Amino acid sequence: MLQSFKLAIKSIIANKMRSFLTMLGLIIGVSAVVILVSVMMGYMNNMIKSFMDMGANTITVNLVNMPSRQASVDQMYDFFNEHRDVFSEMTPQVSVSGTIKVGSEKTTTTTVTGVSEYYGKLKNYKLEKGRFLSYADMVSRQKVVVIGYYVASKLFGSPKAAIGETVKINGSAFTVVGVVQRQDKTQLSARGSDDFAFMPYSTAGQLNGTSVPDYYIFATVNTQVSNQAVELLKDFLKTIYTQKETYFVQSMSQMLGEINTQLALMSTIIGAIAGISLLVAGVGVMNIMLVSVTERTREIGIRKALGARRGVILQQFVIEALVTSTLGGSLGIVLGCIASPTIGRFMNISSPANLNAVIISFSVSVAIGLIFGYMPAMRAASLNPIDALRSE
Structure with missing residues (x-):
């Protein structure tokens, strides 16, 4: 050998x-x-x-609202509060297209979204400076905004300098009340995970003319009840929408499996x-x-x-x-x-x-x-x- x-x-x-x-x-x-x-x-x-960063225990709900058939925010909150043994958080989500401007500086890539006070906890965000949105901001439609680390650095130089300052979103003045901790540890870039801004969903709806949100995110107490939560949501929406094509419910765990x-x-x-x-x-x-x-x-x-x-x-x-x-x-x-x-x-x-x-x-x-x-x-x-x- x-x-x-x-x-x-x-x-x-x-x-x-x-x-x-x-x-x-x-x-x-x-x-x-x-x-x-x-x-x-x-x-x-x-x-x-x-997808895991988005939350493995989250469920997304897309609605097609019509004048005769629509689920109001109050109805969705009533459903959420009725099933707190299954759901831990819930937020409407309203997208706002536009730019954020401070003087001559502006960002055209920032994702601007209207959310509820639960959103920060739902996404496990920690604050670098300031506070997150509150229930009072939703009720009174306050023009306040929580921004990402990239936006704070680009427009103000640092998160600390951003707190209390005013930014203009589509011409409307908003006060910066909080800056989220840096998400991407390697680099800060446009369209990255730190390029975002959150405002109260009620304010966002007023800004872009959306009276009734058509997108919601629910978080379950754990991933084991995801299937049960999906069925509860479908049964509830079935009582409002007569056609299955007008609502879509999907759990993140199901999506991850696929x-x-x-x-x-x-x-x-x-x-x-x-x-x-x-x-x-x-x-x-x-x-x-x-x-x-x-x-x-x-x-x-x-x-x-x-x-x-x-x-x-x-x-x-x-x-x-x-x-x-x-x-x-x-x-x-x-x-x-x-x-x-x-x-x-x-x-x-x-x-x-x-x-x-x-x-x-x-x-x-x-x-x-x-x-x-x-x-x-x-x-x-x-x-x-x-x-x-x-x-x-």
Whole structure:
């Protein structure tokens, strides 16, 4: 066994370029599997984290309000208060399109939303400075606003400087009463997780002419009651809206389950497509090994004439193919482990090399050496020593 291994290494070194080109297919195949699966898993984890940040115990309600059929805010709050054993928080949500302006400085990318006093707790926001919106702000339609860290830094230089200052949203003056702690620890950017502003939903409705909100977010006491909560909401809305198409209720946990299933399927498909290159590399290994057997026919004949058994010849060529594929697989793993996080950084996601992808791709590359190397090895072991010695 040791002698066969030494001969395999000697043969690879003696034909450096041919050995490298043989390994190249395996290097590309293994690294492709590692990179694609790792980046895909990184993307999956990033997406799941984004949804988790929105709250795994949240339920979204979309309504199509009509003059004759609509659920008022008071009706939604009455339902919420009636089922406090199931729901922990609830907020209407009203989107406001426009810009935030302070003097000559302005932000055109900031997401401005009308929410209730429960929103901060629902999102697990902690305040850097000031306070969050209150129930009194909702009732009296106060023109107050809570802004994100990016908005405070861009318009005022710091969260501390922002408190008590006035900003204009679509021409209306609002007082900054709070700044949320920084969400993105790596960078502050436009359209990022710190580029937002919250005002009372009642004020937002007045600002954009929305008298009845059509979007609500509920938070359940835990994820175990999510299905029960969804059914309660559907039964309640059924009493107001006659058509199912006019209301839509979905829990975040249900959405996460569907996303996980879809992304896992995509990851498997991408891994399988990348794995095709490993199969092509295996054919390359077999072709090169067949060439090697042809070139060394005389050597095989001499060894057989000197008493080398069929099993020894078979072992020599199988080990040579195995060493070639193992080296190629190892180099492919090194390349994949370096490239995966690098590509992830360009995509602003964390994508370290996936351990399962590394193990599977390396195992496949080793298996390729055994499977595709066995046929040329059998051919070498089956050669007649007399015919082999006669070959040129």
